[in-house]
Amino acid sequence: MQQYKQEIELYFELKGTPESSRESYLRRIFAFINYMQNQYKCMENVTDSDIQQYILHLKKEKGLSAGTINCYISAVKFFHTCIIGKEWNPLKIPRMKRIRKFPVIPPKQDVLAILNKAANLKHKAILALLYGSGLRVSEVAKLKICDICSKSMRIRIENAKHNTNRYTILSELALDVLRKYFRAYFSSYQMDDWLFPGQHKSEHINVKSIKNTMIKLRNQLQIKQNISAHTLRHCFATHALEDGVDPVFIQQMLGHKNLQTTMTYLHMTSKSLMGIKSPLDTGNSNPK
Template sequence: MNDREIHVSFEYNDELVKKIKKVEGRRWQPHKKCWVVPNNVKSINSLIRVFVNDNVSWDKSLNPFIKNNNDSNLLDINSTLSQLEKQLTLIGYSSKTKKAYKGHIRRFLTFNNNTKVLEKEGVEKYMYYLFNEQQNSHTFVNQALSAIKIYYEYVLKKGKVLYDLPRPKREKKLPNILSQKEVISILDSVSNTKHKSILFLTYSAGLRVGEVVRLKVDDIDSDRMLIHIRQGKGRKDRYTILSEVALDMLRKYARIERPENWLFPGGKDNSFLTERSVQKIFANACKKAKINKNVSVHSLRHSFATHLLEQGTDLRYIQELLGHSSSKTTEIYTYVTEANISKIKSPLDRLLTR
């Protein structure tokens, strides 16, 4: 760091790159392989706010700024987050949701210099900041607002003072779907039996990544050809189909690895494979299969539903297999299926092929 600029460096990570791009005045220096931020109060405060939840090694000269932004009431923040986690546990939220909500409240308090209670206008100002300056998605801002409302109601005991605060309109985005040919290419590109079994199960049963990694050996019912999903999203149990092809792959995997408790154990004792590991497995498979679409592991679940719909499976059965509470959630696949769209003939074809 010099008098005019601050150097920021980290191993490449998509999320960290997105964060640093939110800092005004930042620029990339290829020859130094680091980001450069102007050495002024505004940029430093922005930098600290963006990386408030990350493990950062700060230059000692930035200590006064860090204290003002983060440490001046750190004990109170930690106490507040502890109270929030307790309330979220009592409500029945999953550990993943609790972690997300605590992150939102930490950022909210940090943005407001640890002011615990703000008027409605202050919360609206924060929402505007998330939208306009940080350019977060509607989903992210909606979740932030949900966390703040719970914080006000259950931790601060302020009741529903934010009840009528408007929510961002939900974005109507269609999922990216893999064709059946692309799915085959992805599955064929994986040679590791354990990795192959994970992707086979994910696609063949329409599983969420958090569901497939938490499967236990006893959850595979080969007699009834069903998979028991325990405490999926919304803390709901359900059954979904077990593919014969996937079962054959699982048996091959079991002969090699011999799993005892978790179907796909992780590196630590009595732990399951992390979701991040499965995401990497899928990303590597897509790279080998030369799939250039913007897809993730969750795209296998979307593709499962879409392919079933194209085969003529009733939407109500698909809803049950996916574990959707509302049929409206499942209906999104009617917009991406080729079964109906392919029947429509373009007017250009009618004009020029008479």
């Protein structure tokens, strides 16, 4: 297994694969190797049928979702083709069809209630950036002081998903919270310091800590259980659409590679706020 790990890490280094992708690929590849070794299979002799059985194992025994299984398939395909050097047959090893589920989008007043409930300035600043700028949880965690520009009212996000860089807007209200947080938490600093340090100043805040904070606030307010820290990013996109912001601009701020991904938020907007009326309510129709 160590031999495979060295080959995989060399490939990642040559390609410049982001750290987050490296970790997820390695974890899923090693899970696949462990499964095959438990079946007494030599990796060089693994067949399409063996891979099919592994996918069935993930589906029926592990109970994983289609999206998660597809991530495993991507990792196994990479290992099978790039490391072992064997052909991949997509006709025999298809990706699973995903059933699209739209996230719950709470009304704006519920989002503001969550932000107002956060008494800790650090937590309030983080949540304000998640909702006010549409950032991913991992992106907020990895922000540095120099990434915030109050003069241009924008935030720089480096080494984001797909190893991309972008800018997004900085909310005036979020900036106000950030300034209060900064005065309370920073007596001295360097511009490349973490904006939200963890337990040790040399480390940024843990992503799980942000998620747990959101869960705690959500439960205190007795808001729906399926609302998470990532929901605030969905709210940013949906509420921006409702405010009439061009989807192309939202795509740029969210860092979506494909505009179609951004357009899915149209399904989550409140049609009444978009100025759309039912045909039952237009004209002179008056059902008796």
